[in-house]
Amino acid sequence: LDIDINKKGATIAPDMWGLFFEDINFAADGGLYAEMIKNYSFEFPSPFMGWRRIQEDGAMGYHYTKPHLDDSKNKKYLQIQRLNDQGNFGMSNEGFRGMAVKENENYRLTFIAKVAKGENLSINAQITKGKKILAETTIDQLTDEWKSYEVMLKATETADGVNFKVLLDGEGELDIDMISLFPEDTWMGRKRGLRKDLVQLLADMKPGFLRFPGGCIVEGFDLENRYQWKNTIGDMKDRGTMINRWNIEFAHRNAPDYFQSFGLGFFEYFQLAADLGAEPLPILSCGLACQYNSGEMVPLAALDEYVQDALDLIEFANGSTDTYWGAKRAEMGHPESFELKYIGVGNENWGPQYIERAEIFEKAIKAAYPEIIIVSTSGPSPDGHEFDYLWKELKARNAELIDEHYYKSPEWFRENARRYDDYDRSGPKVFAGEYAAHSTTENDALKRNNWEGALSEAAFMTGLERNADIVRLASYAPLLAHVDGWQWAPDMIWFDNLGSYATPNYYVQKLFSTNPGTQIIQITENGNTLAGEEGIYASSTYDENTKELIFKIVNTNTESRAFTVRLNGNYKGKGNGKWLELQSDDLTEAHSLKEPKRIVPEENDISIQKKKIQVSLKGQSVNVFRLKI
Ligand code: AHR
Numbered sequence: 001l002d003i004d005i006n007k008k009g010a011t012i013a014p015d016m017w018g019l020f021f022e023d024i025n026f027a028a029d030g031g032l033y034a035e036m037i038k039n040y041s042f043e044f045p046s047p048f049m050g051w052r053r054i055q056e057d058g059a060m061g062y063h064y065t066k067p068h069l070d071d072s073k074n075k076k077y078l079q080i081q082r083l084n085d086q087g088n089f090g091m092s093n094e095g096f097r098g099m100a101v102k103e104n105e106n107y108r109l110t111f112i113a114k115v116a117k118g119e120n121l122s123i124n125a126q127i128t129k130g131k132k133i134l135a136e137t138t139i140d141q142l143t144d145e146w147k148s149y150e151v152m153l154k155a156t157e158t159a160d161g162v163n164f165k166v167l168l169d170g171e172g173e174l175d176i177d178m179i180s181l182f183p184e185d186t187w188m189g190r191k192r193g194l195r196k197d198l199v200q201l202l203a204d205m206k207p208g209f210l211r212f213p214g215g216c217i218v219e220g221f222d223l224e225n226r227y228q229w230k231n232t233i234g235d236m237k238d239r240g241t242m243i244n245r246w247n248i249e250f251a252h253r254n255a256p257d258y259f260q261s262f263g264l265g266f267f268e269y270f271q272l273a274a275d276l277g278a279e280p281l282p283i284l285s286c287g288l289a290c291q292y293n294s295g296e297m298v299p300l301a302a303l304d305e306y307v308q309d310a311l312d313l314i315e316f317a318n319g320s321t322d323t324y325w326g327a328k329r330a331e332m333g334h335p336e337s338f339e340l341k342y343i344g345v346g347n348e349n350w351g352p353q354y355i356e357r358a359e360i361f362e363k364a365i366k367a368a369y370p371e372i373i374i375v376s377t378s379g380p381s382p383d384g385h386e387f388d389y390l391w392k393e394l395k396a397r398n399a400e401l402i403d404e405h406y407y408k409s410p411e412w413f414r415e416n417a418r419r420y421d422d423y424d425r426s427g428p429k430v431f432a433g434e435y436a437a438h439s440t441t442e443n444d445a446l447k448r449n450n451w452e453g454a455l456s457e458a459a460f461m462t463g464l465e466r467n468a469d470i471v472r473l474a475s476y477a478p479l480l481a482h483v484d485g486w487q488w489a490p491d492m493i494w495f496d497n498l499g500s501y502a503t504p505n506y507y508v509q510k511l512f513s514t515n516p517g518t519q520i521i522q523i524t525e526n527g528n529t530l531a532g533e534e535g536i537y538a539s540s541t542y543d544e545n546t547k548e549l550i551f552k553i554v555n556t557n558t559e560s561r562a563f564t565v566r567l568n569g570n571y572k573g574k575g576n577g578k579w580l581e582l583q584s585d586d587l588t589e590a591h592s593l594k595e596p597k598r599i600v601p602e603e604n605d606i607s608i609q610k611k612k613i614q615v616s617l618k619g620q621s622v623n624v625f626r627l628k629i
Pocket of ligand 1: 022024214215216217347348380405434477478488
């Protein structure tokens with residue numbers, strides 16, 4: 001193989017390898033967003049969903065929900081009426097597909113309450129496993145005015161399948177609402193924060209961008225169900241609750257209890273992107289609901305509200321604190337700009353209906369914010385006529401970035417490493433915004449990210465990197481999935497309520513995102529790029545920050561292959577290089593909570609002699625080399 005280190009080619013976008021986040025598979029509520037109480041404010045259409053009434057050992061009374069009389073989006077509260085002083089009386093919450101605690105960790109309980117009737121009432125808050133109490137505290141000094149309370153509960157042991165209980169002691173009536181329980185130990189220790197283990201996995205990838213909030217949830221089943229960012233900022237009582245578009249019922253993926261509390265809202269997404277050092281990339285509804293569902297579309301004459309949401313979002317992210325939306329951002333704790341550069345208009349929408357709406361957005365956004373880069377959609381599949389139609393129409397309108405999605409078989413990924421070799425360099429750039437190799441098996445266990453998928457994605461990604469002059473951004477999708485509550489697989493990271501694991505696909509993504517480079521350099525065999533000939537794929541870059549050559553070779557053959565890599569040109573490096581290898585002989589190999597690290601990169605030194613590297617690459621391996629030049 002030959003690499004001419006003098007021939008540095010096109011610049012690679014510094015934010016090329018990023019993350020696609022969607023609240024699917026309980027990725028937000030019940031996942032990244034560390035709230036442990038399901039239906040914390042009794043706003044689900046069935047107001048006691050997630051809750052169970054407790055009335056034990058002769059206790060008597062009633063449980064109701066009642067309307068708040070103010071005009072906040074928090075419309076209902078719980079009233080517990082206790083008629084005698086015997087036994088246990090109150091409510092128990094089941095969490096999101098269960099609830100878990102860790103030994104010696106603190107859990108912050110917050111709620112608002114007021115005594116509606118009675119004297120000397122108190123609350124006994126418990127975390128229980130069966131009959132065993134793992135944490136307990138008493139809250140007295142309750143008053144007859146709505147007031148906020150905050151207490152800590154410390155767990156005496158690690159357990160999954162626990163319940164949270166709120167018990168009323170004393171005869172009388174207690175109004176209570178927004179009952180929320182979070183681990184104290186969240187990402188960056190923030191109150192109402194994010195799960196530390198999950199964010200750490202994301203941070204370790206050093207992602208270039210964070211796309212949010214989806215996916216199909218941007219569009220909604222219908223327009224009312226679309227994601228509206230203004231309902232997701234500010235005080236929790238002003239955020240409301242909405243049915244999640246992935247609230248679907250079929251087979252074991254049943255999720256009729258899937259709602260969005262918006263505790264992870266647009267402020268938190270921007271904050272997360274900033275924490276990760278990633279560019280925020282919000283996607284907004286373009287006025288077309290999911291065309292696979294209702295296909296509802298807002299008339300052009302009524303599109304203003306949608307366009308205004310986009311303009312206001314840019315002001316929310318970047319506007320000075322003197323602006324209306326910039327001031328809201330500052331109130332939430334971030335007076336500095338979030339430095340938004342991109343905005344997406346629509347997700348997987350198609351047809352002339354998309355083009356005419358996208359044009360209106362483009363005109364308004366560019367008039368107010370010419371520097372913002374607009375991401376347009378190319379529909380759901382790269383095969384259909386809609387894709388060709390959208391590309392043609394968007395190109396004619398000088399679109400800047402077009403979002404392509406492909407969920408295809410592992411073979412497709414291996415066979416399409418040349419996908420971008422012939423793309424028109426004078427047209428729009430590509431955002432490979434959602435992709436993943438899907439094995440065709442019906443076996444759910446195998447759908448959970450096996451090595452064949454990950455290896456095939458790596459092969460394909462060398463093609464993205466070779467074509468980084470046109471492929472500006474790329475992200476695997478979806479990102480997160482709860483092992484007991486998923487609607488879509490494969491996914492990059494899986495979790496339950498206690499722990500999480502990264503898949504082989506995660507390690508492939510991480511190898512690319514943490515070894516990117518700043519310019520493309522050709523790596524060839526007999527003058528030809530390697531994109532699957534004899535099962536070998538390769539790409540190479542130069543990193544001007546570290547003055548390193550980085551090259552990646554994927555061997556999809558079952559047997560090993562030996563190569564001599566010649567460093568042509570002005571090579572002055574000294575010493576060894578670094579070799580990261582990800583490999584498995586078993587294409588069906590996958591990770592699990594019990595075995596999370598079967599396929600992880602191994603690091604070795606590699607020697608360079610007389611401007612040559614001799615390597616033998618194992619069968620079914622992804623290899624990354626770094627050396628000073
Ligand atoms: O990633 C899962 C879904 O796939 C996304 O919501 C949608 O954009 C695509 O169809």
